[in-house]
Amino acid sequence: MKILLGKVLINYPYFAAVILFAIGSATVLTRSNLFKKLIGINIMESAIFLMFIAAGSRRDGVVPILHMDDSLRPYINPLPSALMLTGIVVSVSVTAFALALIVRLYRFYGTTDAKRMSDIRNGVAKE
Amino acid sequence: MKDFVLRRVVALLLPFIQMFGIYVIMHGHTSPGGAFAGGMVVGLGVIGFSTVFGIEQGKTKMPEHVTTITESYGTLWYILMGLVGIFKGLPFLANKLAVDVGVPGELTSGGLIGLIGVGVGIRVASTMVTLFFTMMEEEA
Amino acid sequence: MTAVIKTHLPVFVVAAPLFVSFLLSPMARRFGWVQSLVVGVQGLGLLLAVYLAGMILKSSGVPIIYSMGGWPAPWGIELWTGSLGAFFLLVVAGVTLPISLYAVNNLSDEVGDATRSTRFFVLYLLLAGVLAGMALTNDLFNIFVLVEVATISCCGLVSARRGPNAAKAAFNYLILATLGSGLILGGIGLVYMITGNLNMGFAGIALNGVWQDYPHVVWMAMSFFLVGFGVKAALFPLHVWLPDAHSTAPTPASAILSGLAVKGYIICLVKILFGVFEVHLLDVFRLDQILVLLGMLAILAGSILALAQGELKRRLAFSTVAQVGYIVLGFGLMNIKGVAGTLFYLASHAVIKSTLFLAAGALISATGKTHVKDFAGVGRKMPITMGVFSIASLGLVGIPLFSGFVGKWYLLLGSLEVGNLTAAGVIGIGSVLCAIYLFPIIRTAYFEPAPEDDWQDPGVPQRLALVMLGIAVIGLGVLPGPLLQLAQKAAADLLIIP
Numbered sequence: 001m002k003i004l005l006g007k008v009l010i011n012y013p014y015f016a017a018v019i020l021f022a023i024g025s026a027t028v029l030t031r032s033n034l035f036k037k038l039i040g041i042n043i044m045e046s047a048i049f050l051m052f053i054a055a056g057s058r059r060d061g062v063v064p065i066l067h068m069d070d071s072l073r074p075y076i077n078p079l080p081s082a083l084m085l086t087g088i089v090v091s092v093s094v095t096a097f098a099l100a101l102i103v104r105l106y107r108f109y110g111t112t113d114a115k116r117m118s119d120i121r122n123g124v125a126k127e
Numbered sequence: 128m129k130d131f132v133l134r135r136v137v138a139l140l141l142p143f144i145q146m147f148g149i150y151v152i153m154h155g156h157t158s159p160g161g162a163f164a165g166g167m168v169v170g171l172g173v174i175g176f177s178t179v180f181g182i183e184q185g186k187t188k189m190p191e192h193v194t195t196i197t198e199s200y201g202t203l204w205y206i207l208m209g210l211v212g213i214f215k216g217l218p219f220l221a222n223k224l225a226v227d228v229g230v231p232g233e234l235t236s237g238g239l240i241g242l243i244g245v246g247v248g249i250r251v252a253s254t255m256v257t258l259f260f261t262m263m264e265e266e267a
Numbered sequence: 268m269t270a271v272i273k274t275h276l277p278v279f280v281v282a283a284p285l286f287v288s289f290l291l292s293p294m295a296r297r298f299g300w301v302q303s304l305v306v307g308v309q310g311l312g313l314l315l316a317v318y319l320a321g322m323i324l325k326s327s328g329v330p331i332i333y334s335m336g337g338w339p340a341p342w343g344i345e346l347w348t349g350s351l352g353a354f355f356l357l358v359v360a361g362v363t364l365p366i367s368l369y370a371v372n373n374l375s376d377e378v379g380d381a382t383r384s385t386r387f388f389v390l391y392l393l394l395a396g397v398l399a400g401m402a403l404t405n406d407l408f409n410i411f412v413l414v415e416v417a418t419i420s421c422c423g424l425v426s427a428r429r430g431p432n433a434a435k436a437a438f439n440y441l442i443l444a445t446l447g448s449g450l451i452l453g454g455i456g457l458v459y460m461i462t463g464n465l466n467m468g469f470a471g472i473a474l475n476g477v478w479q480d481y482p483h484v485v486w487m488a489m490s491f492f493l494v495g496f497g498v499k500a501a502l503f504p505l506h507v508w509l510p511d512a513h514s515t516a517p518t519p520a521s522a523i524l525s526g527l528a529v530k531g532y533i534i535c536l537v538k539i540l541f542g543v544f545e546v547h548l549l550d551v552f553r554l555d556q557i558l559v560l561l562g563m564l565a566i567l568a569g570s571i572l573a574l575a576q577g578e579l580k581r582r583l584a585f586s587t588v589a590q591v592g593y594i595v596l597g598f599g600l601m602n603i604k605g606v607a608g609t610l611f612y613l614a615s616h617a618v619i620k621s622t623l624f625l626a627a628g629a630l631i632s633a634t635g636k637t638h639v640k641d642f643a644g645v646g647r648k649m650p651i652t653m654g655v656f657s658i659a660s661l662g663l664v665g666i667p668l669f670s671g672f673v674g675k676w677y678l679l680l681g682s683l684e685v686g687n688l689t690a691a692g693v694i695g696i697g698s699v700l701c702a703i704y705l706f707p708i709i710r711t712a713y714f715e716p717a718p719e720d721d722w723q724d725p726g727v728p729q730r731l732a733l734v735m736l737g738i739a740v741i742g743l744g745v746l747p748g749p750l751l752q753l754a755q756k757a758a759a760d761l762l763i764i765p
Contacts (some may be wrong), residue, residue: 021453028446034438041445048452055460065158080459083408087452089163090415094445096258097419101426101438103262108431117435195293202289206282212336213271219278220336 013054020047032114034102038095045091049084056080137179144172152248156237162244166251173252174259182263191260194253201250208243277333277346280315280356281400283308288392295385302371305388309364309395316353316360316399320753323353328756341469347405350756351610355402355534357750358614361739362526362621363395369625369732370519373725376632377517378427387427387517394420394523398531407455407465407543410535414451414499418444421528424520425512436511443498443508450495457488458543467542478548489544489552496536500529502595503565506588513587514580518628521580525587526621530613533591537598541761546601555599562596563693565589570700578637579627582704583620586663589697590616593678596690600681606758608677611751615670615743619662622736626656629725629733639708644717646709649724653712655737660705662740665698670743673751 008015020043027040056077064075102112109117148168155161177185212221222238234241272279287308291301322331330349334340348356370391374384397417404410422444426437459465461481462473478485494505501509509529513521540549549555569589576582594616597609629652630645631637646653662669665676675694682690724730743750759765 021449025446025449028442037442041442041449044446044449045452048449048456051453052456052459055456063159079465080456085161085163086408086412090412090448093419094415094441097422098438098441100258100261101422101434101441104426104434105431105438108434117431121432192293199289199292203286206286206289209278209282213275213278218334218337219275219282222336 013050013057017047017051017054020044020050034098034105034112034114037114038098038102041098042091042095045087049087052080052084052087133179137175141172141176144175145169148172148248148252152244153234153241155244156240157234162247163251165244166248167255169248170252170255170259173256177259182260185256186260189253189256189260191257194257194260197249197253198257201246201248201253204246204249205243208239208246211239275333276315276319277331277348277403278335280312280319280360281346281396281403283312283315284392284396284399288389288396291385291389291392295382298381298385301381301385301388305367305392306364306371308392309360309367312395312399313360313364316356319348320353320357320749323348323350323756324749324753328760340466341464344406344409345466346403347468348403350753350760351534351538352402354610354614354750354753354757355530356399357753358530358617359395359398359402359527362617362736363398363523365732365735366519366522366526366621366625367391368728368735369522369628371728373729374517374519379429383427387424387520390420390423390427391519391523394424394528398527401531401535404538405467405542407458407467407470407539410539411448411452411455414532414535415448417528417531418448418499421512421524424524425516427520428515428517432511433515436508436515440508440512443505447495447498450491450498454488454491454495454539457484457491460484467538471543471545474543474548475545485544485548486552489540489554492536492539493554493557496532496539497561500532500536501588501591502561503568503588503592506565506569506591509588510576510581510584513584513624514578518625518632521584521628522621522624525584525624526617529587529591530594530617533594533613537761540598546762549601555601558599559596559687559690560599562592562594562599563690565592565595566693566697567592567700570697570704574700574704577639579631579639579642579708580624580637582639583623583627586623586701586704587620589701590620590663593675593694593697596694597678597681600678600685600687600690601762602681602684603755603758603762603764604677604684605681606761607751607755608674608679608681610754610757611747612671612674612678614750614754615662615674615740618736618739618743619659619671622655622659622733622740623663625729625733625736626652626659629729630656633722633725634720640711642708642712643715644712645722646713648717648722651724651730651733653709655733656712657709658737658740660709662744664702664705668741668744670740670747672744673747 024040024044024047027043028037031037031040056079058074058076060073061076062073064078105117106112109120111117148165151160151165151168152162155165173185173189176188209220212219212223215221215223217223222240287304291304294301328350330347333346335344335346374387378384378387394417397413397420400413401410401417404413418441422437422441425440426433458470458474461477461484462470464470464473498505513525516524540554566589569585569592573582573585573589576585594609594613597605597612600606630642630649633649634642634645636642658669662671665671675698678694679691682694
């Protein structure tokens with residue numbers, strides 16, 4: 001038990017990432033409001049960014065810029081951070097595109113709820 | 128929005144916001160930040176201007192035909208910079224210009240990277256502005 | 268000049284469509300130029316791809332490695348034109364050219380005015396360039412970026428048609444595909460954590476040394492990749508987004524989505540599974556059996572679901588789910604015959620399914636009807652369209668002398684070689700089901716009396732595109748020679764058999 005707790009405490013960013021990922025994907029799959037689905041997607045992507053950045057970081061690491069710190073302390077791995085910047089750009093563009101689609105759907109159906117939309121399409125409910 | 132304080136504050140801050148954005152774009156290779164972050168700042172400056180002074184006023188500053196061109200050609204600039212390497216007989220995107228590359232802290236030390244950043248920054252800024260305008264239009 | 272082009276060929280193949288796509292959007296007022304630029308760059312792409320494939324064939328599979336920016340492999344990003352890359356590049360270039368020809372002067376009904384059509388072409392070329400990039404890339408993170416750009420442009424293509432149905436289909440596609448890319452990124456992160464490399468070759472070497480220390484991480488990374496790419500490639504239980512997206516998209520978009528985009532994700536999955544984890548690890552973790560099982564499920568379920576569809580485009584879309592099953596099953600067989608057969612089947616399905624979608628689009632726009640039973644007598648009124656549709660159907664069923672047959676034959680041989688009689692049986696049943704859901708359409712079109720309406724074949728560029736694709740379907744079946752050779756080389760490379 002003690003060993004397990006120690007492992008959790010040392011690797012806490014990964015556990016946080018797993019929890020966030022679960023929250024995000026559950027939101028995407030169970031909520032019928034399109035905005036909530038989109039927020040779930042964003043939470044899920046943040047979880048993966050967290051996991052990546054945690055993989056590159058280290059305790060007492062310094063910023064990996066040459067002239068800022070001349071002491072020979074170990075620096076963090078800059079590659080995951082750089083990659084995640086790209087990942088954030090990608091997630092921003094996905095979010096923007098999804099928002100534009102939601103606006104289009106809202107103008108037609110007058111709702112952002114997926115269930116109501118399919119009801120309207122099948123003629124069950126009135127607009 | 129007709130609020131006097133808001134209009135004055137935005138008018139005062141806007142040049143500094145834009146300058147800071149351009150600074151971040153230009154110094155992407157020597158300090159944290161970069162073309163994406165800087166382009167966001169520049170674009171958000173325009174978006175802040177349009178929320179306070181009205182969309183119509185904002186559109187006179189960044190008309191649609193201008194954003195179409197900057198968006199497309201900002202990305203083309205990236206490929207053109209990549210072709211510089213080929214014209215010098217080196218691989219695509221090779222970072223060889225006539226300047227000294229690799230002096231830490233100097234603005235020219237990035238070689239082509241600084242130039243590429245300018246294109247990316249322009250593109251990001253105009254994309255943010257276009258996105259904002261399209262979303263606001265769709266609402267109306 | 269030629270020497271310069273020759274050394275930088277891999278870059279040009281990927282960068283040319285992207286370059287033109289970014290050139291297009293300010294040119295919307297001169298729509299004629301836009302169209303000729305699109306078709307021109309696709310033609311150039313086909314020439315370059317044929318040349319590249321010829322080079323690979325002549326050197327018997329020695330890869331052309333291109334380091335971007337002059338940085339060698341573990342530090343820089345490379346473009347790796349092996350036999351698999353050249354093969355898929357050829358397929359992409361060969362299928363995108365007729366599809367773009369079909370789109371010429373034909374988008375106003377489905378997409379809209381010149382500005383909207385230009386945007387459509389921008390996304391189309393972006394997708395073509397990204398698919399070429401998927402063929403050549405050798406870097407895990409590049410795969411993520413390419414997959415993501417492809418997803419966004421696919422969703423854009425789906426939503427290009429006006430109206431709420433397209434927007435709803437595109438939104439569902441976007442959400443599920445983003446879920447998939449999240450998983451893919453997670454898998455890449457896990458591989459990077461235990462190997463410290465993003466280059467696939469180096470990551471594979473490092474993984475070979477350390478996988479015994481992290482069996483759970485390897486397991487997790489594999490399943491992340493399988494589910495992530497499975498969502499994007501519409502592998503059977505994860506296919507729910509595909510029928511809506513592919514049937515509501517504009518015709519050329521349906522063709523490229525069903526014909527090529529789905530395959531791009533499969534090629535990426537195969538590159539990661541066989542390039543990073545390698546055959547040995549797949550064997551240890553029993554992934555080959557999982558792939559075969561998933562493939563068989565997809566063939567049966569996709570075919571039966573296709574039978575139940577009344578709308579022509581939806582039926583074709585469900586048929587894609589079944590054909591993805593064939594392709595995945597073939598990779599699970601893990602012998603030269605099976606993998607080469609599945610690669611060849613991938614190519615012929617790319618050609619056949621785009622033909623079917625283009626012909627179906629021509630039928631629907633000429634008659635204004637969508638149900639399979641409504642096309643009575645079309646065969647005599649639109650001889651070229653229906654003729655090409657019939658040729659492609661025969662090809663998909665796998666009649667000898669048509670291109671689907673060669674792939675299916677090798678798949679059968681491969682599954683018999685590993686002694687998997689169930690797989691062989693499922694392949695046969697799939698063909699029969701395919702005939703059951705496609706042949707009634709042909710029968711109605713030729714043997715039932717036609718109404719008096721004046722239906723006509725589409726315009727000249729569309730006819731040219733259809734005829735080109737029809738010739739390709741027969742040509743690949745009669746003379747599979749060079750393409751099959753390339754597929755066999757690619758299979759040998761994937762399985763690491765000298």
